[in-house]
Amino acid sequence: MGEADEQGAPRRATVKDVAALAGVSRATAARALNSYGYVGEEAAEKVRAAAEALGYHGNRVAQALRQGQLPLVGFVPGDIQNPFFARIAHDIDVALRARGLSLIIASSEEDPAQERALVGNLQALNLRGMIVAPASDADNRHLARAAAEMALVLIDRDLDLACDSITVDNRGGAREAVGWLIAQGHRRIAVIHEGPGLVTARQRLAGYHEALRAAGIAPDPSLEGLAPSTVEHAIDATIRLFSGPQRPSALFTFDSQMTKGALLALRSMGLAVPQDVSVLGFDDFDLATFTDPQITVVAQPVGQIGALAVQMLVDRLQGLDAPPRRHLFPTRLILRGSVARKSV
């Protein structure tokens, strides 16, 4: 008598164990534990006691198999270390938890191949839904397939898919920013962008060009630097842009990593902001208010994206059957001290 209890993993208690200990059937135990259907008070009490004694806690995997899905939502950011995405991940997490869902994060590192693998992985997990910041806008069949099987919300970067999306007004924001630089008397305005592979970069670049055109300034390709979104690459790009004979008087960077790199590079070149060079960055970041001078930026409503994404997702989970909703957030130009009026 007495089961093998010593050594080895102490197999987790199941409903069966609880039911046996309580002297009832599995069905009754399940009813007592999940409180549904008819259960006698006496039986329920015995079941609760047994569950307590065995340290029973349900097996989500089994529940998920039976009921169809795990109470999980996936999030595929471009890079979890980017404060922009970290903030959104945090907000998503909070919003989901309030609805009894958990978040699983898998960062694509801005690598389309990795993103494909991750999305497939998540899909195989039978999640409720996914929130994705697509790393590329070419070849998104994996996302199309995912959208067909589950709720999908795209953030930051829109694609032509049949699903909800949340983006910010990249073009308008860039136009306004560059317009402001022009209004301050700048003509030679350099820009650092991530290249045309990223929708956001294309849109911001378009806004930059629009603003120039509106002011009758001819775009100068030699003022457009290209760099992947890391501090190191931005440093190189900045040095290249500002080493030429005819130095630009202003610099517009496309995200916070680049802004940091640019500041570092300008400092190392002995160029003072804003006396020698005016700096304006897309995306606000905590550092922007700690530098001297503080950095003028185009702020995105980071704090609202996560919550809205979850709201959209949950709407779909609750059966909302509407055509794809595309939400466009406006940006806000925050004037600080890094842009100087250029004496003509």
Added chain:
Amino acid sequence: MGEADEQGAPRRATVKDVAALAGVSRATAARALNSYGYVGEEAAEKVRAAAEALGYHGNRVAQALRQGQLPLVGFVPGDIQNPFFARIAHDIDVALRARGLSLIIASSEEDPAQERALVGNLQALNLRGMIVAPASDADNRHLARAAAEMALVLIDRDLDLACDSITVDNRGGAREAVGWLIAQGHRRIAVIHEGPGLVTARQRLAGYHEALRAAGIAPDPSLEGLAPSTVEHAIDATIRLFSGPQRPSALFTFDSQMTKGALLALRSMGLAVPQDVSVLGFDDFDLATFTDPQITVVAQPVGQIGALAVQMLVDRLQGLDAPPRRHLFPTRLILRGSVARKSV
């Protein structure tokens, strides 16, 4: 003839469907798809074709139920928005992915109750293991239970549990930092800590006291400010500490949020760093090199923690049966410009 195919969710294909289309049994289909056991080349080919045609992809949940566990590892950081944890999350993610595992992140927001709920949740998911930065060192029965059922690695904050852990030398780092301040001639050294609820805070405070004692300086309770780890609270605490009649000449903060708050507060009070007040912070952060002056800090080996945690976890998953390993990382004092020599 013809099943209901139109409208509604297009139920996902299962092995059964694939087998039927290929004209073989479920068992054969499974063998072909997972390539194990004996399968005829002809049958295998038919199965592959059928799977392709139906867009079949396995159901991880069902697999997990049969095989015992999901290929997932959980991470419970104190706060995913904290760059320290974001960096670690990123490293864990990369390390896990290299081993075919996925990461599920659930932030405890430094709330012990929330942590308990999350850990229970993750456990119910039958994960392979968990990496946790405990929010509190009181009442960790939930972690003890988790450790009994799965691989568990504690990071940043150690507890007296039978599991592996990774911490940094908080006491030694604080001692060295405060020792340096003393060596620079400072006697009245203020400190802001998170309170004795957090192990790390207790250890750093102990190091602070040790350094004072070694220099024969009597600790002064009025120099010890208490504040939760947010920029806002740190601002308040700093203002309180520096409003008294006998102003401290140096400030030691316990993490990067606090350091930011302190800098903001000192700036608003018109106190210059390091002329009026020397500042030294625990935990290095990107902002530290952007300020003027740059901030002297005690750096933790953030870049190594994630990878090591995964290594330890995987060791256990592969059956390593050793007594709990406790890894202690040394810290490194990085001298920058925020500490001035005090003229006596």
Added chain:
DNA sequence: AGCCTGTATGAGATCGGTCCCACATCGGCG
């Protein structure tokens, strides 16, 4: 007494896989 409704319970099917085992079939060999 007979019947119905409300309450309480257990047997067994089911979710989508995996995998053990029994059952072919076939060629080779003594």
Added chain:
DNA sequence: CGCCGATGTGGGACCGATCTCATACAGGCT
């Protein structure tokens, strides 16, 4: 010719839960 091992296949149990359905009994009603 009969036996054996290697190869290929299908049947069905199983993982841990949920949930439908059949059954059983109590009490109230006609």
